[in-house]
Amino acid sequence: MLGTLLCDIAAPAGGYYLLRAFDVAPVWALTLSGLPPALRVLYLAARHRRVDGMGVFVLAIVAIGLATSLLTGDARLQLVRGAWFxxxxxxxMLASLRIGRRPTTYQATLALLPGRASTLEARWADxxxxxxxxRVLTVVWGVGGLVHSAGSxxxxxxxxxxxxxxxxxxxxxxxFVVLQVITQVLLAREGTMNRMFRGRAQLPAA
Structure with a gap:
């Protein structure tokens, strides 16, 4: 997770300011600095021979950023490309509470913990x-994402x-830190995940 944060969040920002130090135009500095996450996705795709939904999402952002640079040259449109996604x-996420079989955060946890899927599904049922x-965590992450996007x-x-x-x-x-803290607190208070992972240092990140 730390590597993902460094590659997907820290590297683009650092790359942008490095390129700007060499007088690269803002719109192209934003475009080129968005490459590290895409390169990480392509590396993982080559290694595991598959691309997950988040990987497709990252590649789509980079592709839209490149198209924005070529078609408009507008740096501000580049800045908001990820926010609109x-x-x-x-x-x-919020719609999944009404139209999906399971809330999005729960589905994501099933994908992260395939070895525990049967136990999780049993707890869901009973x-x-x-x-x-x-359901509460899906609201928290959905609303938190919208607030973050509005700020961006x-x-x-x-x-x-x-x-x-x-x-x-x-x-x-x-x-991210605030949402993770809320996630860990709510899961700990509910207790089921604590019992499943008793003996571990911490709960898995949702």
Missing amino acids: SVLIGVW TPSFRRVW IAMAYTLPVDVVPGLDTALSIGS
Whole structure:
């Protein structure tokens, strides 16, 4: 997870300011600095011979960023490319509470813990508090993602372009940490995951 955060969040911001130090135009600095996450996805795809949904999402952001650079040359559109995708994800997460068989956060946890899937599904079937906590977490992450996206879009259109990548990176890391803390607290209070992973140092990240 730390490697993913460094590659997907820290590296693009650091790469942007490095390119700007060499007088690369903002729009192209934003485009090129978005390559590390895409390269990570391609490396993992070659290694495991498959691309998951998040990988497709990352590649789509990079492709849209490149198209934006070529067609418009607008740096501010580059700054908000990821935020608009995050809006769609937030809406999708909230919609999963009504139109899906399982909330999105629970589905993501099943994918992260395939060896525990049968146990998780058994708890889902017979433990109301377990079902409730995942619905609450889906609301938390969905609303949190929308708030984060709104902040990113506001910064992109109101602040100087060179200020936004650093601030947006700080906002992304801060939002992630806050949401993870809330996730761990709610899961710990509900207790099911504690019993499943008793003896481990911490709960798995949702």
